[in-house]
Amino acid sequence: MSLATLRSRWKFTNKIGQGGFGEIYSVYDNEKKEKVAIKMERIDRNKRALRLEISVLRKIQDSRFAAKFISCGRNTEHNYLVMELLGDNLSTLKKKQLQQRFSLGTTIKLGIQMIASIEDVHEVGYLHRDIKPSNFALRLKKNITTRNNIPLETCCIIDFGLARKFNDSEGKHRPPREEVGFRGTPRYASLNSHLGKELSRRDDLWSLFYVFIEFLKGKLPWSSIRDKQKIFELKTQHTTVELCNNLPKEFATMFNYLSSLKYEDLPNYKYLRRLLTDIYHQYGYNENTKYDWEIMEESLNSQRSSSSSKVDSTIALTGTTKELSRHSNKHIIGNYSKDFDREIKNINNLIFPDFKKKTSEKNNNNSTNIENKDKELINQDFILHYNQNKDIETESEINEFEKMMKMINVEDNTETTTQLNIDNHKGCCNIL
Template sequence: MSHSHSSNSSNNIVGTHYRVGKKIGEGSFGVIFEGTNLLNSQTVAIKFEPRKAEAPQLRDECRSYRILAGCPGIPQIYHFGQEGLHNILVIDLLGPSLEDLFDMCGRKFSIKTVCMAARQMISRVQTIHDKNLIYRDIKPDNFLIGRPGTKNANVVHVVDFGMAKQYRDPKTKQHIPYRERKSLSGTARYMSINTHLGREQSRRDDLESLGHVFMYFLRGSLPWQGLKAATNKQKYEKIGEKKQTTPIKELCDGFPEEFGIYLNYVRKLGFEETPDYEFLRELFGKILKNNGDVEDGVYDWNLLNGGKGWEASVVRFSVFECLPWK
């Protein structure tokens, strides 16, 4: 059989030895497929982005993954290159996102699950910050657990670095300057108040967004969800106003005080200030202890289907429809 390009495309081979399988998701950037490394039969994810995309992200995203390579909860990247009219990125295939799992669990997480997940999520964000990057797009959709049956099955991973940015010089550690009148980037529901106000983002904003995610998980929704406005700009403004006028006490009412302490702390951080990640992680350790819970790695999604876990509902809810980077 000839090794011409046509024989390859009929077999759907990219990057010399990756076979492209079924589509598992899509988003603004392009499409993501399940794939197989033909050299070792490993299942991978293959992200495709049109090379003519208005704002190509894949190359930058690839750069972020390389900077973070080998850190816990960061998927490994295997190949980046061009394939016809697309850029492609071959990366670890992971399980569902926390948003998918939240849906499977009836759109409420227990305090225990939120605390265990929070401790991992703070560590991921710290890892990113330690490598001189800020993430700038914190949302439950971008945190994925591992694949069932692997040693990383309940490790919370962070994916999709399309919005990440360097906030300080890796050598001198000189911080980026404070600026205002920035256009909004990120997901309005979770973004920090300072981001709504058009202020340059820094480490504090990633952590504030996490705090909003934690409250979303506990409450099932946030008070600024579902606001209507004529334009997106007006909607962003409305959401920002509601965030500023909702007291933390009210937002966290009925939940352990540490959730409020977390939000108060991160909202008071200075633009260049280094957060005390250990203090923040320990807040959630304290809640677990006060509730008589142990950090045993048993999450709400592991208790679904009579203890068989989320993966047992795969018939009803195909795991591959809910994979990364929607």
């Protein structure tokens, strides 16, 4: 297809995504005078998912957690969907964090919205069947207003290519099929999906539970495993004790509640949200609590401003940019100053204060184990992580990252290099 057929209204700027479904572009809407997103799917594709996605998206337009549907259509080569342009997905945001995980406050704020968004999808009669961090994306700040007098939330549920209608024309739950096959993403799929059973509303919530554990701990016990059968075996071995260790007791309660749900049961979404809300208030969070990325951005902006002031002072005193060049080179190779190292630690303290404090108060006898656990999370092997996620990083980027880390260790000779902010798209250290 020639993309020029859509340029009478939508001017294509750049590709922002690609997968088995097709391609996603950022485009400028000449009629609305704003940037939007377009999903393209070839007509000759064997399995067409875009028609289903359009159907579900249009049905949940009253949801506070749905991206705005703008238009859809077909030309000689492609089906297309025009929708609201969203920001980073939660998988990308998590990898950008200093410790490759979210704080308790951010996890709870997101979790409440994620449960509500899944409930909205279920209310229109559909299962999502592929709940994972990359299928939730942030709404751009300029779009967080209202639609149809409904206040919009930060987090949107996306990608309904694997969705399935679970009720019949009379609104009754459809009986399970005998043979279904695996549906979803192995890391987050429920045990029922691994067993080839028909999925229901409880299974979307099981996937979300695994997402919560990954958010808080940085990874799941099977995150490094590719084999689907081995992942299934590990899931059966890890009970609530192993998965919820060192987490607020409400997560174990959630595990037990989901275990009690049967195929046709209507989950108590309000109860699940209340579990998270109880944690939120218990640890002193409130409506002014900021997301981790907001705290990091503010702190790094402050550091940039401070560094800029120091550079200006150096130029004023010496009348030369030689010191500026030396300072910049240090940041390029990752050999940062003690002041910056202190700033990175301050950001960690800002993001992870209450959870560590409360956990320590509740588990005085295990404080040493918890501290070691945190250190293990902080000093995780990034190289291994990238090699195990080749869909995220190319081999050349991994090699470049390894070289950069060796250079940093030689230059710094410190134990703080893993505190760096890792740029996961380039596989190198991004100090500023």
